[in-house]
Structures are given as structure tokens and as C-alpha cells.
Amino acid sequence: MKKIIDRWSRLYAHRIELLKSSATRDLMGAASRPDMISFAGGLPSPETFDTELIKRILFELMENSGKEALQYGPTEGRYELREKICNLMSRIGLKAHPDNIIITSGAQQALDIIGKLFLEPGAAAILETPSYPGALNAFQIYEPHILTVPLKEDGMDIEQLRKILSRKSIPPRFIYTIPNFHNPAGVTLSLDKRKELAKLASENEILIIEDNAYGDLSFEGEQIPPLKSINEDVVYLGTLSKILSPGIRIGWVFASVALIQKINAAKQGADLCTSTLSQMLAEQFLDAIDLDAHLKKIREIYRIRRDTMIKALEEFFPEESSWTKPLGGFYLWVVINADINTTDMMPEALNEKVIYVPGEGFYLNNEGKNAMRLSFCNPTPEQIYEGIERLAEVVKEQIHLSRTIIGINKKPRRSERSSTE
Amino acid sequence: MKKIIDRWSRLYAHRIELLKSSATRDLMGAASRPDMISFAGGLPSPETFDTELIKRILFELMENSGKEALQYGPTEGRYELREKICNLMSRIGLKAHPDNIIITSGAQQALDIIGKLFLEPGAAAILETPSYPGALNAFQIYEPHILTVPLKEDGMDIEQLRKILSRKSIPPRFIYTIPNFHNPAGVTLSLDKRKELAKLASENEILIIEDNAYGDLSFEGEQIPPLKSINEDVVYLGTLSKILSPGIRIGWVFASVALIQKINAAKQGADLCTSTLSQMLAEQFLDAIDLDAHLKKIREIYRIRRDTMIKALEEFFPEESSWTKPLGGFYLWVVINADINTTDMMPEALNEKVIYVPGEGFYLNNEGKNAMRLSFCNPTPEQIYEGIERLAEVVKEQIHLSRTIIGINKKPRRSERSSTE
Structure with missing residues (x-):
């Protein structure tokens, strides 16, 4: 977004300096240009939306319960939906009562409210790095100290976490993790590490925030039990964005009744309630759908796309590159072992009509400059193959330029150009 | 809600002490019991929901643009909807470009984000008193100093406001006002006072937040121009909750591009985007509806209810009572000139199967104990008549008890009983 003079800037709260616009969200405009192949956003494949079923449900809803669907609902969400969410979670070994559930306007709202309830100047939160920018945004605005634990192939580096916890210079309030098919890293936390993490949190009396946005989208192998099934104090976040629709904004929190009540009070101030129409649609959808068949279908769609992307990366990307091999979800993380900057490379990629998210938006310090997230x-598989071929050319050119003597053949970086343009 | 022990309370942010559950929201459970007549919530009459039209729109949406309606959308809201909101506002003399608009998840979300952007410890905001509890909740959590200006029959007491502004001990960031058919007071800010308020804000270089949630619901007389049409720096909040449906959660902010961009960045962290399905439904609704006829119909529904309530109050309520005579909107404010406490009176009213919102929830100090908001x-008009008759009996009994010698005939108040129960 272009810089606009703001006459009222002296009226803003200090925290406004921490307000960052997410690169992923800002790229949505570019992503929708014709011929553009986008590996940027985390938009589910429209093929996974069951529009026929949803059309029927909406028609019947308006026919039979229209007045109810258009009215305000309770802040905590409709009891019927919370019951069905309990049933849904029982499939992964979680036993919940509807009183332990609050419906949120997407899981993103849960992150915002958790930030509001737990974070303030002088408080700390522990995050994985790289981490989901939506969580960074939601948490940072409350001015906490953010401590980071690097990710490995099998998830969080537990030894690093142990070190951070033993320091305790600033008391951490929680550890935020995406254990399954990490956004952006594509890695999954192993069972052994889940047990260690759960134990560490108990010993140190801090909460775990388990964001399981992608848990339903496993492509192969056994699903690993959620942290919440190992440590009952875990605050579990779920969403219907990946299996029903992101456009209806339905997420939830599964936590203690005490915390649910606090989230409820905060949600009253945040948006009163989540769309009743969306909630009733979700209820009817969960009732009507053959969930096993539906999940099998959407997992297969995404599995083929992951396979296509990995095959194309192997075929086209230069030898300086490496990438994660996600067992599910939406994302794959590519690191280029060369002196290139994926943010500065973006205009060249846009020229070639392909976009991705530069790595540095997933970090709080200056890391990630040679990395990118590919969704x-x-x-489609055809677009993936074509897009990776295009992107590979851009990457190779950047590597080539980075090795050419500065000042003669090397193109100036955008940041260096800006002062003279 | 009952008190629950929270093992994790030491992890919460300091601001959690400011988190109040709204009496109105908490009464929603009681309001839905059979035979209960509720003057508590601000739930629009279901008669105003055009379910036939909405059924047709939803069917066609899923038929023609289902994949789009179920997908994520831009954080600022769909361009098409922002255009239609501009058209809608042009009816009341406001000229906006879609770049000046951001769609929010109800106007409540706008209040939360405004709190987040402007308020912090050491900052002040000026509110009317009594004021909308949803605004109090949204603002207080950010720990500002809240300064209050009493309401008169023609809106804010401008002389009091002038005094507060001349003090300037803590710099106020904004003045929050509901100029039309105030919630809860039912009063409307006169045109002369609007001009004075707009001028005062300019002179003191502070913003006005104009919450026009009820502006479309005028029952009689000329509509007074919005503050935003008098002072272009005003931040204007609108909603479709009262003319289309509150259950789909569509509100908006009309402000400078600079502020819209900041709200956009904050909304990314708050919920990514407002329901695309809701937005597309709103677009099609605004396209299809004969707005003049629709507004005429719903204003007439509410006018009859206001008239019925005033007639019933005149007939049944004791002489110690007085009330406002709203020219539109949803609410009427009753003050009982006697030593009664409307919070303590609530169990008696529940016994008589009638509820209201006790006055003190609309104040930050200890005022409003002898007042109540009636929606x-x-x-229905029949229920209003019957409910006011029931409530009048409860009020008369309380006045009677308040005048009986303490300790002999006076029923103990709930707060006095609680220690022995």
C-alpha cells in the first residue's frame, strides 16, 4: 500500500508502530491478476467447496429457520454448533463438552483475543520461527517480548525451548505452536517431541496454544495425536476454513471453562457474535456431509498438488535450493543457499507472472531473506508445474547476479535503488 | 455467569481486570425462556428480515458464484460492497469513495479496532453518559482514561464538553457519540449542537467517532445531517444490522484513506476478513431491495412499538417515573425518582417474566441505579403492553419497599443476602 500522510498521527496509541500489514494479505491483489500463478496465499482450492450441498443447505435454512439465521446469536456461539464441533474433535481423540468451546470468527480471531488476554509490555510469548504472520500480527500489537524457538524437520527445537524456559528472565505466558503441517515451514511435530513439549509446559506452568488449522489435511501415515490429548491444559484452536469454507469465517477455541468465559467477555467487545448464518450453515454441513469421504477427496486434491510441486522443484530448481516435504497441509518452505533476497526478487517474479511469499515476513529479526513460502x-497441478518452472528461472538469474561482481553486472537491489528513484 | 476458579490467572495481562461481561449479552439466555417478555436485548424485529428475498439471493449466489462466496476475500472488504455502501451513504448526504471504506464484522469490530489504534494508558477518550456498553467494553480494555459528558434531551451537554476540553489534563484522542436515537438514552443530537460539536473537535484537533447504527430508523420529522457531513474528519461507523440482518455481521467505517489503511492492518490480525458470503449477500440485497419501501415498512413497525410502549408507560408506570421519547431507533430510557436499585430488582422482574437492562451497566461510576433501558x-405491541404492565407492578412494589422501614418490612437486597446464602 502506498504511503499516505496522516494528519492525525499524533493521536494514535504507541502500539501502532507495531502494526504490520501482512505480505501475504497484501499480495492478494497481485495474485488475482490474469495469467498470474500464485504460490502466495493460503486460499483453499475451490474444488474442495461443496457448493451443491451448501446451496441446498442455505435454501432449506432460509425456508425453515430464516428468521433465526438472520438474528444475533449468543457470543459463545450456538450450542448446536458447539456440540457438532465436539463430535468433530472426538475423531482425533479429543473429549470436549460444549461449555469448553467458543465459536470465533475464524481461528484468527482466537489469536487476537489470546493476545489481548495474555500479552502486555513486560510479558513474553514463545513462538516457533519461522511462524505464521497472522499470529505475529495478532500478538505483537499487545507489545510483548517475543522469544523464538527454531523449527527442525520434526518440529520445534525442544532443547532450545528448554534453554529459554530455564532462563526465565521475562516470564513467558504461553508457547504458540502449529504442530501439524506447519505454516509456513511444512513440518510436523513428532509424537516424542509433543510429549516433551507437553511435559515442559506443565513443569514450567505455562500454557500451550495449539493451532491445528491444517490437522485434517494429512496426506499419508498415521495422524499424530494433538497436544491437547497429551496435556489437558492446552488451549486448542480449530477452524472449518480448510474443510468447509474460509469465506464463512468459522473457528473455535477448546479450553477450560474459566478461559472460555474470559474469551467470551473479550469477544463481546470484539464483534458481539460470529455470523449466525455461517454457524447454522456449518451445523447443517457437518450433519449432512460424509466426512470420511469428503476428507479423503480433499486430501487427495492437495496430495497431488504437493507431489507435483516437489517433482517440479526437483526438475527445475537449482542445486543451491532445499525444501521441506510436508506430510499434509498447504505449504512448503524453500531455502536458497546463496546470497539472494527473496523480497527484492519479487518484482522479477511478478514480471514472470509468478508469486510467492518472501521468507522474511515469517521472522521477527532479519532472518529468512533467502527463503520463501510456496503454497x-x-x-492446479498444471499451474504448479508451469509456475515452478518460471520461478526457477527467476531464482537462477538471482543466484547468477549475486555471484557477478558488484557494480559491474549486478542489478542494484530495490532498497538501494529507492533513494534515486 | 457463575464464578469458576482459574488456575492460570497469574498468566493474564493486567488489562483483564477491565474485562466486563455485558449485562445485555448475559441476559440473552433469560430472554429466550418461554413466556418471558424481553425489553433487554437490541434484537431487531424478525418481521423486518426479508427472508424470501434473501433465500432467492443465496440460491442464486451459490448457483452463479458459489466458489467465490466461500473463499477468503480482501481484508478491506469487497470493492463491490464498498461501492454500494457509498451509494447507501449518499442518501444522507455523505460523499465517499470506496477507498474511504472498510467493511467490518459488525460495527462492533470497528469500535474494537478504534480502541486498539487510539487508546492506551495515559490516553483519554470522551464518551457520552449513559453510553453504549459495547463501546465501553471495546475501549476500556485498552486502559484509557474515560471522560464523560452527560446527555440532555437534545444530546450531549456541549457546555460540559467545552469544560472538559479546556482542561486538557490528559489529551483526549476522540469523542465517541451516537447522535441519532441514542443507545441507551433514546435522545437525538440537535443540528445546532452537531455544528458546535464539529467545531469544538476541529478547534481542539481531536477526532469524532460518529456511531450511526440507528440513523435509518427515524419515525418522524426531518432527518438531521450526520456529523460527518459537517466535519469531514469525522470517523463514521455504519451497519446493515438494523436494515438487513444483524446475523450476517456487516458494518463499515468511512474515514480518511490513512486511517482506513491502519484499520486494515489491525483487521488482518483480528479476523483476516469479514465473511465473503455475508458481503455478497449484502451486495445483492442492496441491489435488489426497494430501499425506500423497505425503510418505510420497518420504521412503521418500530414506530408502532414505541407508541405502544409510551402509551403503556403512561397508563401503568408510577408517577415517580419519567422516560425519553425517542424519535427513532430501538430504545427508551426510564428513570425512577425513588430509592430503588434496578439491578437488585431484576430477580423480581424475572419472577414476573419480564426483563430489561439495569441502568448502571451504561455508566462507569455508580450512576444509573434508578434507571433502566427498555427496548x-x-x-410485539401486545407483548409490549403486557410486559410494561408487569414491569410497572415490580417497580411499584420496589418503591413501596424502599419507603418501608428498613429491618422490619423491607426485603433485603440481593447484595446483602449473598453473604448468608
Whole structure:
């Protein structure tokens, strides 16, 4: 977004300096240009939306319960939906009562409210790095100290976490993790590490926030039990964005009744309630759908796309590159072992009509400049193959330029150009 | 809600002490019991929901643009909807470009984000008193100093406001006002006072937040121009909750591009985007509806209810009572000139199967104990008549008890009983 003079800037709260616009969200405009192949956003494949079923449900809803669907609902969400969410979670070994559930306007709202309830100047939160920018945004605005634990192939580096916890210079309030098919890293936390993490949190009396946005989208192998099934104090976040629709904004929190009540009070101030129409649609959808068949279908769509992307990366990407091999979800993380900057490279990629998310937006310090997140969820396999070929050319050119003597053949970086333009 | 022990309370942010559950929201459970007549919530009359039209729109949406309606959308809201909101506002003399608009998840979300952007410890905001509890909740959590200006029959007491502004001990960031058919007071800010308020804000270089949630619901007389049409720096909040449906959660902010961009960045962290399905439904609704006829119909529904309530109050309520005579909207404010406490009176009213919102929830100090907000929007005229008769008996009994010698005939108040129960 272009810089606009703001006459009222002296009226803003200090925290406004921490307000960052997410690169992923800002790229949505570019992503929708014709011929653009986008590996940027985390938009589910429209093929996974069951529009026929949803059309029927909406028609019947308006026919039979229209007045109810258009009215305000309770802040905590409709009891019927919370019951069905309990049933849904029982499939992964979680036993919940509807009183332990609050419906949120997407899981993103849960992150915002958790930030509001737990974070303030002088408080700390522990995050994985790289981490989901939506969580960074939601948490940072409350001015906490953010401590980071690097990710490995099998998830969080537990030894690093142990070190951070033993320091305790600033008391951490929680550890935020995406254990399954990490956004952006594509890695999954192993069972052994889940047990260690759960134990560490108990010993140190801090909460775990388990964001399981992608848990339903496993492509192969056994599903690993959620942290919440190992440590009952875990605050569990779920969403219907990946299995029903992101456009209806339905997420939830599964936590203690005490915390649910606090989230409820905060949600009253945040948006009064989540769309009743969306909630009733979700209820009817969960009732009507053959969930096993539906999940099998959407997992297969995404599995083929992941396979296509990995095959194309192997075929086209230069030898300086490496990438994660996600067992599910939407994302794959690519690191280029060369002196390139994926943010500065973006204009060249846009020229070639392909976009991705530069790595540095997933970090709080200056890391990630030679990395990028590639989403395989939205483009078709054909587009994935074509897009990776295009992107590989851009990357190779950047590597080539980075090795050419500065000042003669090297193109100036955008940041260096800006002062003279 | 009952008190629950929270093992994790030491992890919460300091601001959690400011988190109040709204009496109105908490009464929603009681309001839905059979035979209960509720003057509590601000639920629009279901008669105003055009379910036939909405059924047709939803069917066609899923038929023609289902994949789009179920997908994520831009954080600022769909361009098409923002255009239609501009058209809608042009009816009341406001000229906006879609770039000046951001769609929010109800106007409540706008209040939360405004709190987040402007308020912090050491900052002040000026509110009317009594004021909308949803605004109090949204603002207080950010720990500002809240300064209050009493309401008169023609809106804010401008002389009091002038005094507060001349003090300037803590710099106020904004003045929050509901100029039309105030919630809860039912009063409307006169045109002269609007001009004075707009001028005062300019002179003191502070913002006005104009919450026009009820502006479309005028029952009689000329509509007074919005503050935003007098002072272009005003931040204007609108909603479709009162003319289309509150259950789909569509509100908006009309402000400078600079502020819209900041709200956009904050909304990314708050919920990514507002329901695309809701937005597309709103677009099609605004396209299809004969707005003049529709507004005429719903204003007439609410006008009859207001008239019924005032007639019933005149007939049944004791002489110690007085009330406002709203020219539109949902609410009427009753003050009982006697030593009664409307919070303590609530169990007696529940016994008589009638509820209201006790006055003190609309104040930050200890005022409003002898007042209550009565909503005439949701019950039918028959229920209003019957409910006011029931409530009058409860009030008369309380006045009687308040005048009986303490310790002999006076029923103990709930707060006095609680220690022995």
C-alpha cells in the first residue's frame, strides 16, 4: 500500500508502530491478476467447496429457520454448533463438552483475543520461527517480548525451548505452536517431541496454544495425536476454513471453562457474535456431509498438488535450493543457499507472472531473506508445474547476479535503488 | 455467569481486570425462556428480515458464484460492497469513495479496532453518559482514561464538553457519540449542537467517532445531517444490522484513506476478513431491495412499538417515573425518582417474566441505579403492553419497599443476602 500522510498521527496509541500489514494479505491483489500463478496465499482450492450441498443447505435454512439465521446469536456461539464441533474433535481423540468451546470468527480471531488476554509490555510469548504472520500480527500489537524457538524437520527445537524456559528472565505466558503441517515451514511435530513439549509446559506452568488449522489435511501415515490429548491444559484452536469454507469465517477455541468465559467477555467487545448464518450453515454441513469421504477427496486434491510441486522443484530448481516435504497441509518452505533476497526478487517474479511469499515476513529479526513460502493449495497441478518452472528461472538469474561482481553486472537491489528513484 | 476458579490467572495481562461481561449479552439466555417478555436485548424485529428475498439471493449466489462466496476475500472488504455502501451513504448526504471504506464484522469490530489504534494508558477518550456498553467494553480494555459528558434531551451537554476540553489534563484522542436515537438514552443530537460539536473537535484537533447504527430508523420529522457531513474528519461507523440482518455481521467505517489503511492492518490480525458470503449477500440485497419501501415498512413497525410502549408507560408506570421519547431507533430510557436499585430488582422482574437492562451497566461510576433501558424493537405491541404492565407492578412494589422501614418490612437486597446464602 502506498504511503499516505496522516494528519492525525499524533493521536494514535504507541502500539501502532507495531502494526504490520501482512505480505501475504497484501499480495492478494497481485495474485488475482490474469495469467498470474500464485504460490502466495493460503486460499483453499475451490474444488474442495461443496457448493451443491451448501446451496441446498442455505435454501432449506432460509425456508425453515430464516428468521433465526438472520438474528444475533449468543457470543459463545450456538450450542448446536458447539456440540457438532465436539463430535468433530472426538475423531482425533479429543473429549470436549460444549461449555469448553467458543465459536470465533475464524481461528484468527482466537489469536487476537489470546493476545489481548495474555500479552502486555513486560510479558513474553514463545513462538516457533519461522511462524505464521497472522499470529505475529495478532500478538505483537499487545507489545510483548517475543522469544523464538527454531523449527527442525520434526518440529520445534525442544532443547532450545528448554534453554529459554530455564532462563526465565521475562516470564513467558504461553508457547504458540502449529504442530501439524506447519505454516509456513511444512513440518510436523513428532509424537516424542509433543510429549516433551507437553511435559515442559506443565513443569514450567505455562500454557500451550495449539493451532491445528491444517490437522485434517494429512496426506499419508498415521495422524499424530494433538497436544491437547497429551496435556489437558492446552488451549486448542480449530477452524472449518480448510474443510468447509474460509469465506464463512468459522473457528473455535477448546479450553477450560474459566478461559472460555474470559474469551467470551473479550469477544463481546470484539464483534458481539460470529455470523449466525455461517454457524447454522456449518451445523447443517457437518450433519449432512460424509466426512470420511469428503476428507479423503480433499486430501487427495492437495496430495497431488504437493507431489507435483516437489517433482517440479526437483526438475527445475537449482542445486543451491532445499525444501521441506510436508506430510499434509498447504505449504512448503524453500531455502536458497546463496546470497539472494527473496523480497527484492519479487518484482522479477511478478514480471514472470509468478508469486510467492518472501521468507522474511515469517521472522521477527532479519532472518529468512533467502527463503520463501510456496503454497500448493490453490493452483492446479498444471499451474504448479508451469509456475515452478518460471520461478526457477527467476531464482537462477538471482543466484547468477549475486555471484557477478558488484557494480559491474549486478542489478542494484530495490532498497538501494529507492533513494534515486 | 457463575464464578469458576482459574488456575492460570497469574498468566493474564493486567488489562483483564477491565474485562466486563455485558449485562445485555448475559441476559440473552433469560430472554429466550418461554413466556418471558424481553425489553433487554437490541434484537431487531424478525418481521423486518426479508427472508424470501434473501433465500432467492443465496440460491442464486451459490448457483452463479458459489466458489467465490466461500473463499477468503480482501481484508478491506469487497470493492463491490464498498461501492454500494457509498451509494447507501449518499442518501444522507455523505460523499465517499470506496477507498474511504472498510467493511467490518459488525460495527462492533470497528469500535474494537478504534480502541486498539487510539487508546492506551495515559490516553483519554470522551464518551457520552449513559453510553453504549459495547463501546465501553471495546475501549476500556485498552486502559484509557474515560471522560464523560452527560446527555440532555437534545444530546450531549456541549457546555460540559467545552469544560472538559479546556482542561486538557490528559489529551483526549476522540469523542465517541451516537447522535441519532441514542443507545441507551433514546435522545437525538440537535443540528445546532452537531455544528458546535464539529467545531469544538476541529478547534481542539481531536477526532469524532460518529456511531450511526440507528440513523435509518427515524419515525418522524426531518432527518438531521450526520456529523460527518459537517466535519469531514469525522470517523463514521455504519451497519446493515438494523436494515438487513444483524446475523450476517456487516458494518463499515468511512474515514480518511490513512486511517482506513491502519484499520486494515489491525483487521488482518483480528479476523483476516469479514465473511465473503455475508458481503455478497449484502451486495445483492442492496441491489435488489426497494430501499425506500423497505425503510418505510420497518420504521412503521418500530414506530408502532414505541407508541405502544409510551402509551403503556403512561397508563401503568408510577408517577415517580419519567422516560425519553425517542424519535427513532430501538430504545427508551426510564428513570425512577425513588430509592430503588434496578439491578437488585431484576430477580423480581424475572419472577414476573419480564426483563430489561439495569441502568448502571451504561455508566462507569455508580450512576444509573434508578434507571433502566427498555427496548421496544423485538417484542410485539401486545407483548409490549403486557410486559410494561408487569414491569410497572415490580417497580411499584420496589418503591413501596424502599419507603418501608428498613429491618422490619423491607426485603433485603440481593447484595446483602449473598453473604448468608
